[in-house]
Structure formats: C-alpha cells, structure tokens
Amino acid sequence: MAATLTWVDAFAEAQFGGNPAAVCLPETPLSAAYMQALATELGISETAFVTPTDERNAFDLRWFSPLVEIDLCGHATLASAHVLRALGVVDGTAPVTFHTRSGPLRASFDGDLIELDFPADPIVESPLPESLSGEWGESKVVGAGHTSFFSVVTLASEAAVRNYRPDLTAIAAAGRRAVLITAAAGPGSDADYVLRVFGPNVGIDEDPATGSAQCAVGPFWSAALGQARLVAHQASARGAVLHVRPHGDRVHIGGHAVTVLSGHLC
DSSP, rough: OEEEEEEEEEEEESSTSSSSEEEESSSOOHHHHHHHHHHHHHHHEEEEEEOSSSTTTTTEEEESSSEEESSOOOHHHHHHHHHHHHSSSSOOOSEEEEEEEEEEEEEEEEEEEEEEEEEEOOOOOOOOGEEEEEEEEGEEEEEEEEEESSEEESSHHHHHHHOOOOOOHHHHSSSEEEEEEEOOOOOOSSEEEEEEEGGGGGGGGEOOOOTTTTHHHHHHHHHHHHHEEEEEEEOOOEEEEEEEEEEEEEHHHHHEEEEEEEEEEO
C-alpha cells in the first residue's frame, strides 16, 4: 500500500495544542472498512482521507472518528489543507476545494493562517435534554437548542464552561452525537466566546478543538454580540484559538496547524 500519513495539531500554533488529526493521502482507493479500522487504531478525534479528483486544486475528503464516519469536521479539514501545502501537492496560492458529505468546502491560505469556508448550521431553540437537567443548575443555564449534530447549551459565565465536569452518561443520553456548551468570554479575555464539546456517542469524550461547532455558535454569538468577526477559545485541556467570521449562510473559520510526525502506511 502506498499512502502517506501525517499527524497534525490543528487550531494550534505549536505542537501538542489544539486538536490532533491524522491525514492520509492514499495513492489507490481505500475501502470504508479499512478507513474506519485505521481511525479506530489511531484513536484520535478524526482521521481524514484525501484523494485527488480531475479538477485542479480539488480533492475528495472523508473523515472518520474512532467509531463512525463523520459528516462534517473542521479541524481535520484544516489539517488536510495544511498537509497538501506542506507536501507540495498544492502551492497555497489558490483555494483548495474539498468534496465531502456536507458538500463542497473551501480552504484558503493567508500566510500561515488557513481559513475554511463552511456552511452555517443554525441553532434551533429547544428545551434542555432531560438527561442534562441536573448538570448545571437552573441559574447557570441561560439557553438551549440543537443542530443536526449538537445539543447546544448556553451557560451564564465563562467559568461555568471551564469548570464543568462532564457526566458522559448524561451527555450520551441527550440524543445528539455531541453536546456543545458555550458562554460569552469574561472581562479581560482576548476571546469573544468560549466553548467545549463532548462526543461520547462518536468515540470522543471531549473534543480539543471543534471547527464545525463554530458553524452553530459563530452566527449565534455574532448576532448576540453584534460583531462580524470573533475569536473563540475552546476551553479543553489542550486549548485552541479559532477565528470566526459568519457571512450569510456560510461561516469562515481560521486557524493554524503544525505537523507533529509523518510517515507511510505499511
């Protein structure tokens, strides 16, 4: 088998921050069963598989968590664009198009910053899932809703987001693939909002950095704060900084990426 495999920390400016993703560039097609088995073996949030198309600067892209194939993933898309440029497959002077289960996605380069162009995923207001009713107390929950992927809970403070100790059984029972908690950033922060994401139903207890989550909370906080450009801090143990720019039915999500290791599949 001829395939490069690169381990990348996405939404990070130095190694061991942000969210790790593996990016595989196979020279021949791989079966879905093999791709899932490799993602399970690696055990990180997502493994991306990138294959060329007949279009210039266009590639097919699929993402797998340790348990399932994923419909939309931000950090592994950013990592894929980083790897394509690092390996010289693209030169970074023009945007890259990825054909995915969520339609065409674009990545463009501005120096070391990579910006993704993703579809917005608006939050639909809905009651807090019953399984989560005892997680924070009424005084800390100021809103709840859902998207196609996330249960979304808005909390009263940044501290409530950062200090939360998740009950993964309750989160798994919430009925969505993942639970996203968020709050406006506190005074003196260099961020506009904070968030955390928990996905035990897809094999990820806590996601360190979640690009796709900004498709939901980016437009929400843009409207709530009256800002066209925002900085998000994902308050995971590894930490991540994401630059978010909602625009109509699209959301632009920017960040950096760093290669940790590279090699070949046997």
